[in-house]
Amino acid sequence: MAEISVASRLQGSGAYALELDGIARHFGALVALSGINMRIAAGERRAVLGSNGAGKTTLFNAITGDFLPTAGRIRFFGEDITDLPPHERIRRGLRRTYQISQLFKGLTVLDSIFLACRGVSRRRFSLLRPSINDVNMVQAESILNAVHLESDRDVLVATLSHGQQRQLEIALALAGAPRFILFDEPAAGLSPTERRDLVAILNALPKHIGYIIIEHDLDVALRVSEYVSMMHNGRLFKEGTPQEIEADPEVQEIYLGGKHG
Amino acid sequence: MTALAPTDKPAAQSILEKIGAGNIVVLVLLALYPAVASDFFLTQIGAYSLILGMISLSLMLLAGYGGMVSLAQISVAGIAGYTVAIFGLNNSGVHGFGWPFWIVVPIATLVAAGASALIGVISNRTEGIYTIMITLAIATAFFYFTQQNYSLFNGFPGYTGIRAPEFWGVNWRDPMPFYYLCLGFAVVAYAAVLYGSRSTYGLTVQAVRDNPRRMRALGFNVTAHKVVAYFYAGIIAGLAGVLLVWFNGRISPGTINVSAAINVLIIAVIGGMRHPIGPFLGAVVVVLMQTFAIDIVGAERFNTLIGLFFLVIVFVSPDGLLGLWGRIKPHLAQESLRSGP
């Protein structure tokens, strides 16, 4: 039924950014995901909520190909990408961040973002040093500013604070004209100020860029998404506007517990 | 302060500044070395260290930048050596097509680079200790194969009577020309690695070392970048292999046995794998010890001595002699990593 409500809500809007049909993932006997169906319109911003172990990260891994799903099909802007290797999916405009930062400890901040821009561009095997006027370098500098890391431009990633590493994690996903981004708990471990910055960055993204954000903090989720999906035990069990979800008694019971009670 | 100017990219940098004072001093000293060195010191110490340094440099490129410790680099050098013996001239009465050096050397280098890339493909799915194990297995298998195969590798005796060519009126077998030949190759390889480490491709290799999963999530074909690193390392090891076969005048399974493979690793570890100068440093130290320690402590105790030295270095400074230098002059080491407060 949730299916139908999403579809009707998006009627006439045309293309879907992401379509998931019957995605499942098993780890041995453990069923981490089962029967996930999802349609996300181009430019839509969706929050996914769910308790720890609900399968949210596993769903992201299935979409990007980090770990393939056991069953199901994935379409990205109408194209079936289920059998493509991760880097081919990324080159089509898909991006992600990681719940646990996956960075290049031995590189500088600027070089990391430069590589993120170059990864979906040409000359990935160039034996020349990139000049400061290189188009990907210029892009990297502007992303650097967007995530407020300009003062750490030439610093080794290993020396960044946790908060700065989270900013860089986001910077890497913004590089190279993304069409759709998967944010895996980008606000986890951030200070209130850093959270405000994060919300500002997400809201400042160009309108055509859609995303899914996994977020435990409902307040953050409400401010950056227009629609919410709830996950529990590897299944999607409810979808609705943030207000509907917040008011839903079942959701309050299962997910929020006493917190909002 | 970054608002003022990026400190490591001043607008106009002179050629001298770009190359670096340290590199120029070392190059001048190495160029003047024949003025003071005897023939023995020119070839057995100078040229031999440069050759072993190049083979270890090919390992340093893979291990230091790419995190791929391959023990098969001596095999790659050996493949180039065998190719020179087969396509050039030898006096073993097997093959020896007698093609001119300017065809044979590029062929040998490319065959070696291709073999290295193939090793990269085979070990692609492995990481860390498993890469060491699979490449050691490849090196061992190749050693036994050359020993048993007579149609291509002429088995146990291998090939003898291989000579460096004569051209431009110079006999490159003579000590001083041969030294300069090795110096020229080594300088080109060293400079290429140093420059390339900051190139786009060089950065991708280091990023793959740090986090292959993230590299895939940025759109990079990680496998291709690793295999290409093996190919480039193969070019360096291959060129060194050509020099080695000219240096020895012969090639046989003994040149590429397991202890030779380990020797390359020891040199790289002793010298340090954080900068391409490390392998050459390690090569000089090991060649000096191999040459003179035998006279002092005798052949049996010699390996014990190298082993002890190796242990001391690994315990005192995991980054080799380069790491020791970093400790004596920590501010210098820091400066090279960061650009300002």
Ligand SMILES: Nc1ncnc2c1ncn2[C@@H]1O[C@H](COP(=O)(O)OP(=O)(O)O)[C@@H](O)[C@H]1O
């Ligand atoms: N690589 C893995 N191997 C085995 N089990 C896993 C693996 N990854 C996740 N799981 C299991 O799958 C379930 C969902 O995990 P995850 O997707 O990380 O949850 P969430 O991100 O919602 O907190 C958990 O029970 C977790 O233990």
Ligand SMILES: [Mg+2]
């Ligand atoms: Mg998770």
